[in-house]
Amino acid sequence: MAKFQLNPGETLIGKGQMALHQKQFLNTKPFSGNIYVTDQRACFYISMVVSPEMDLPVSDIKGFSVKKAIFTAVTIHSRTGESYVFTGFPAKKLQDWLRQAGIQEI
Numbered sequence: 714m715a716k717f718q719l720n721p722g723e724t725l726i727g728k729g730q731m732a733l734h735q736k737q738f739l740n741t742k743p744f745s746g747n748i749y750v751t752d753q754r755a756c757f758y759i760s761m762v763v764s765p766e767m768d769l770p771v772s773d774i775k776g777f778s779v780k781k782a783i784f785t786a787v788t789i790h791s792r793t794g795e796s797y798v799f800t801g802f803p804a805k806k807l808q809d810w811l812r813q814a815g816i817q818e819i
Contacts, residue, residue, distance in 0.1 A: 717749050724752045727810035729803035750810035776819035
């Protein structure tokens with residue numbers, strides 16, 4: 714399993730266990746893991762996988778959006794058009810961490 718490493722001069726803002734929802738054929742499937750938000754990037758590691766599934770510098774993040782239904786989903790949008798949908802207990806905290814990193818809600 715991979716271990717998250719801070720880069721020199723990087724400060725951790727927040728971390729938590731969440732699920733990343735990815736498209737699998739016609740449906741989406743949740744993959745549990747850990748999200749890390751620093752003053753320089755946002756990363757997500759799926760449990761038991763060595764490399765990060767998402768590792769976006771703050772400059773490459775267009776913004777984030779929030780959808781509330783049965784549960785709260787936070788979507789991180791990259792400037793290249795990719796989107797990463799997260800759910801889990803720290804969804805509200807994730808929004809605060811992203812704001813502290815200078816990422817705006819869109």
